[in-house]
Amino acid sequence: MELTETKEGFKSGFVNIIGKPNVGKSTLINALIGERMSIISPKPQTTRHRILGILTTDNYQMVFSDTPGFIEKPAYKMHKAMNKFVHSSFEDADVFLFVTSPDDRYGEEDPLIDLMNSVSEPVILVINKIDLSNKEELELLIEKWKTQIPVKEVVLISALNNFNINALLEHIEVFLPDGPMYFPADQLTDRLERFFVTEIIREKVFLQYRDEIPYTTEVVIDDYKETTTKDGQPLARIRAQLLVERESQKAIILGKNGGGIKKLATTSRIDIENFIQCKVFLEISVKVAPKWRNSDTFLKRLGYEM
Ligand SMILES: Nc1nc2c(ncn2[C@@H]2O[C@H](COP(=O)(O)OP(=O)(O)OP(=O)(O)O)[C@@H](O)[C@H]2O)c(=O)[nH]1
Numbered sequence: 590m591e592l593t594e595t596k597e598g599f600k601s602g603f604v605n606i607i608g609k610p611n612v613g614k615s616t617l618i619n620a621l622i623g624e625r626m627s628i629i630s631p632k633p634q635t636t637r638h639r640i641l642g643i644l645t646t647d648n649y650q651m652v653f654s655d656t657p658g659f660i661e662k663p664a665y666k667m668h669k670a671m672n673k674f675v676h677s678s679f680e681d682a683d684v685f686l687f688v689t690s691p692d693d694r695y696g697e698e699d700p701l702i703d704l705m706n707s708v709s710e711p712v713i714l715v716i717n718k719i720d721l722s723n724k725e726e727l728e729l730l731i732e733k734w735k736t737q738i739p740v741k742e743v744v745l746i747s748a749l750n751n752f753n754i755n756a757l758l759e760h761i762e763v764f765l766p767d768g769p770m771y772f773p774a775d776q777l778t779d780r781l782e783r784f785f786v787t788e789i790i791r792e793k794v795f796l797q798y799r800d801e802i803p804y805t806t807e808v809v810i811d812d813y814k815e816t817t818t819k820d821g822q823p824l825a826r827i828r829a830q831l832l833v834e835r836e837s838q839k840a841i842i843l844g845k846n847g848g849g850i851k852k853l854a855t856t857s858r859i860d861i862e863n864f865i866q867c868k869v870f871l872e873i874s875v876k877v878a879p880k881w882r883n884s885d886t887f888l889k890r891l892g893y894e895m
């Protein structure tokens with residue numbers, strides 16, 4: 590990697606965000622970067638990949654990683670692959686943000702707590718969703734966590750309300766080692782536009798459908814062409830495919846008279862247009878790929894490391 594020249598005292602490092610599903614890790618990385626890069630939903634296990642978000646100032650470059658929430662009892666190869674992204678985040682961190690929330694639940698002997706106890710890098714305990722809590726409860730929570738994992742600093746935040754995010758950045762900066770710029774100053778992420786397009790569609794699936802549907806659905810881009818409209822405006826023509834595991838799930842996605850998928854295509858298109866800042870023509874189809882969550886071939890094609 591080519592490293593850009595930096596001034597004396599410049600700090601840089603990997604700041605890896607770890608926690609259980611649904612505690613607000615993706616909301617947090619978006620608040621830290623100031624862009625909507627990681628998808629968010631009220632349902633657990635929304636994030637399935639490791640996504641980098643890069644924040645560069647005159648004094649530092651922080652390379653944040655959003656990770657899937659750690660799954661205690663993996664039921665599919667996909668879950669194992671998601672946990673693998675979490676494990677990889679333990680290998681290259683300079684600073685850990687261990688994110689929890691007042692409604693977070695841990696078992697007696699939790700593998701994530703064991704992992705947190707195996708690290709030598711500084712850990713910042715980030716208690717999120719404090720808008721849903723009170724002083725007494727938070728004090729008890731802090732005391733409890735200090736006995737469970739090695740904590741160098743505690744920061745109380747509400748990622749949703751952008752509360753205390755700057756204070757968190759200041760605390761991270763203290764622990765950041767001196768180092769070079771790993772990425773060009775204007776780069777925000779390691780992912781290409783296509784990845785975000787699949788993620789935006791997946792987010793809409795999480796928001797629109799219930800029960801097992803979001804969990805059994807994956808999104809693949811079949812075709813992505815950048816062209817122009819008749820009057821010369823930029824236009825992206827995107828063909829996406831949803832993979833589900835059973836015919837009955839396909840029927841639910843399509844909905845009565847195709848109304849479900851039509852709604853999905855519209856909400857997705859509006860968001861993709863906002864994201865890539867150009868007009869989008871989006872076609873979505875559904876394909877049954879039995880047991881894709883346990884198929885090495887599918888998982889590899891979908892960008893999971895096996
Ligand atoms: N009240 C409140 N809700 C929050 C806050 N931060 C996040 N949430 C909500 O918590 C839910 C989960 O947020 P995500 O950011 O998707 O959580 P995550 O940890 O990335 O979840 P996974 O990707 O499933 O591991 C969403 O409904 C968010 O709007 C907060 O500060 N306060």
Ligand SMILES: [Mg+2]
Pocket residue numbers: 614615616627628629635636656657658
């Ligand atoms: Mg997430």
